Amino acid sequence: EPPITLRSLSEAIGIKANQLMRRMMDLTGQLVTINTTLDEDAAIELALEFGVELAIVREETAEDQFDRLLEDARAEETAPEHLQPRPPIVTILGHVDHGKTSLLDYIRKANVVASETGGITQHIGAYQVEQDGRRVTFVDTPGHEAFTAMRARGANVTDIAVVVVAADDGVMPQTKEAIAHAKAAGVQIVVALNKIDLPGAEGNVNRILGELSAEGLIPEEYGGDVPVVRTSAVSGQGVDDLLATLATIAEVYEYKANPDRPATGTCLEAEISEGRGVIATVLVQDGTLRVGDAIVCGEGFGRVRALFDDQGRSIQEAGPSTPVEISGLDAVPTAGEKFAVLEDISQAREVAETRRTRSRGASLGETKAITLENLYSKM
Ligand code: GTP
Ligand code: MG
Numbered sequence: 001e002p003p004i005t006l007r008s009l010s011e012a013i014g015i016k017a018n019q020l021m022r023r024m025m026d027l028t029g030q031l032v033t034i035n036t037t038l039d040e041d042a043a044i045e046l047a048l049e050f051g052v053e054l055a056i057v058r059e060e061t062a063e064d065q066f067d068r069l070l071e072d073a074r075a076e077e078t079a080p081e082h083l084q085p086r087p088p089i090v091t092i093l094g095h096v097d098h099g100k101t102s103l104l105d106y107i108r109k110a111n112v113v114a115s116e117t118g119g120i121t122q123h124i125g126a127y128q129v130e131q132d133g134r135r136v137t138f139v140d141t142p143g144h145e146a147f148t149a150m151r152a153r154g155a156n157v158t159d160i161a162v163v164v165v166a167a168d169d170g171v172m173p174q175t176k177e178a179i180a181h182a183k184a185a186g187v188q189i190v191v192a193l194n195k196i197d198l199p200g201a202e203g204n205v206n207r208i209l210g211e212l213s214a215e216g217l218i219p220e221e222y223g224g225d226v227p228v229v230r231t232s233a234v235s236g237q238g239v240d241d242l243l244a245t246l247a248t249i250a251e252v253y254e255y256k257a258n259p260d261r262p263a264t265g266t267c268l269e270a271e272i273s274e275g276r277g278v279i280a281t282v283l284v285q286d287g288t289l290r291v292g293d294a295i296v297c298g299e300g301f302g303r304v305r306a307l308f309d310d311q312g313r314s315i316q317e318a319g320p321s322t323p324v325e326i327s328g329l330d331a332v333p334t335a336g337e338k339f340a341v342l343e344d345i346s347q348a349r350e351v352a353e354t355r356r357t358r359s360r361g362a363s364l365g366e367t368k369a370i371t372l373e374n375l376y377s378k379m
Contacts, residue, residue, distance in 0.1 A: 003037040004056075010034075013052040023049055062347035063354055066296060069340040070264050083256040086320035087128065087135040089283065090246055091154040091187075093178035094164035096143035099194040101125075102233035103164060104140050107243070126268055126283060126323030127310045131243050134250070137321045139268065139283070143174050152181050153336040157266045157283050159255055160188045160246060163217075167193050167201035167230070171211035179215050188249050189217060190227050192242055197232035205230075257320035262341040263289035267297050267333045268323070277305075278329040282339055289324065290317040294345040298333030299359065301352035303345060331356075 006024065010017040017034050024032045024046065038046065040056050047054035060068070092100040108129055125140040141147070141154040151174075154161075161182035165175055182189050191212060195201060209219050209228065218224020227245045231238035263284050270280035278300060282289075289295075293304045305328035307315045318324040331352070333339070342348045 004040065004043045005035050005037050006032065007034045009038065009043055009047065009054075013047050013050065013054060015047075015050045015052065019050070020046065062342060062350035065342055065347060066340050066351050069262055069342075070338055072261070082258045082260060084259055084320075086255050086257045086259075087137045088159045088246065088250040088253070088255050089137045089139065089157060089285075089321055090160045090162055091139040091141060091158035091182075092162050092164060093141055093151055093154060093182065094143055094192075095166070095169070095172035095174040095178075096145070098143060098164045098166040098169065098172075098175070099231075099233045100143060100164045101140055103162075103192060103194060103231060103239070103242075104138055106233045106236055106239055107138065126281060128321075128323060131247070134247060135321075136243070136246060136250070137283070137323060139323070143178075145174060148177065150335065151178055153266070153268070154181070156181075156185050156336070157268070157285065158182075158185065158187050159253065160190060160249055161185070162190050162192050162242070162246075164192045164194050165208060165212070166195045167204050167208065168195050168198045170204060170208045171215060176215055179217060183216070188253070190229065190242070190245055190249070191217060191219070192229055192231045192238075194231045194233060196230040196237060197235045255321070257286045259288045259319045261287040262343075263287035263293065263295075263318075264338065264340045265289070267335055267337045267339060269335045270297075270300075270329075270332045272332055273327075276327055278302075278332050279325055279327055280329055280333060281323060281325050284318050284320055284322045284324060286320055287341065288317050288319045289322075289326070289341065293341040294343070294348040295326070295329070295339055295341050296348045296351045297329060297339035298331070298337035299352055299355045300329035300331035300333045301345075301348040302328040302330045304328045 006017055006020050010020055021032050044054045092104055094100050108127055126137065128135055128137045139154050139158065141151050163175065163178050163182065165171060193205065193208065209222060212219060213222060217226045219226050219228040229238050229242045229245055231242055264287055265283050265285040268281045268283055270278060273279045280297060289304065291304050291307055295302065295304055304326050307318055308325040309315050310323055
């Protein structure tokens with residue numbers, strides 16, 4: 001909020017600045033100028049000295065508005081009658097090469113693994129699939145140890161975490177890390193015991209169930225509450241089982257959002273693309289994002305110029321739980337950063353510019369406000 005100066009107080013209460021300054025000096029014994037700032041309590045007290053009751057009304061800044069939109073979305077302050085079912089967001093986590101992308105690929109029946117450099121997931125891919133008329137949003141994450149932050153991000157945007165463990169290998173360092181992220185995020189966890197088609201895999205199952213228990217994931221077959229589904233991304237064994245397990249969880253939790261509000265969500269990845277400007281993959285978590293919306297994400301802002309779905313098709317709008325690629329931001333946001341649609345572009349600009357100034361470390365210099373204590377220290 002802007003500081004209260006003697007000048008602005010003078011203008012607000014219609015008492016001459018000279019009078020205010022004189023009284024202030026009497027009260028504090030300090031030299032003051034017309035630009036001396038006061039905190040709210042001090043301003044209220046000083047106004048009272050002149051018989052004026054000062055009410056401080058705070059206008060919502062653009063940054064406040066951004067925060068409020070996210071908070072509303074989180075708190076689902078929206079009246080329940082506005083909430084509508086949305087697809088669950090399922091993140092695939094696990095150790096490198098345990099078959100996360102292959103499993104998702106089997107589910108999507110497209111070939112994403114082949115197009116990746118060396119088969120290692122470099123970024124978060126997000127897709128929506130439809131199974132028996134029900135949609136599920138999947139977020140793929142890299143298992144490589146260099147990508148801790150991305151796994152954390154994945155766990156934070158998700159409703160359900162599928163922890164993939166290769167049956168020929170078992171619980172590995174990044175499996176443990178994935179479990180920790182999912183637990184910290186407080187989301188439902190399902191284990192996919194993958195590569196079950198490999199010879200000897202079945203023989204490892206008991207050991208791995210023990211390893212999972214040691215990590216605090218007690219499998220249902222051991223009396224716990226963690227479903228462990230045997231899968232193969234090669235033969236497709238267990239994939240339907242996995243989808244059914246996810247559907248059951250989604251039925252129990254009835255994930256909901258309000259499509260009729262300004263969109264909020266999270267950036268999963270972003271880059272500058274030759275000729276297209278900043279391209280960001282975002283996950284809409286609440287509200288509906290539309291072409292033309294004034295959006296802020298991290299230090300970037302702009303009007304949404306175009307929206308593309310997970311198959312690269314141009315779309316006009318994207319509702320809750322939809323992963324979507326957007327163009328139109330003027331700066332590349334960091335993955336994991338929240339986005340929100342503001343009322344107009346000037347507010348979006350204001351938020352982005354405030355953040356840029358802040359991150360540049362620009363400081364207007366230490367201004368020491370007069371507080372109630374030093375206002376009365378002489379009395
Ligand atoms: P990162 O993204 O690098 O962490 O790996 P990932 O977990 O996505 O593993 P990916 O799907 O790329 O698979 C790694 C290798 O395991 C590939 O060669 C796959 O063909 C193979 N693979 C994945 N799932 C299975 C499976 O169920 N059975 C068998 N036999 N091989 C599998
Ligand atoms: Mg992968």
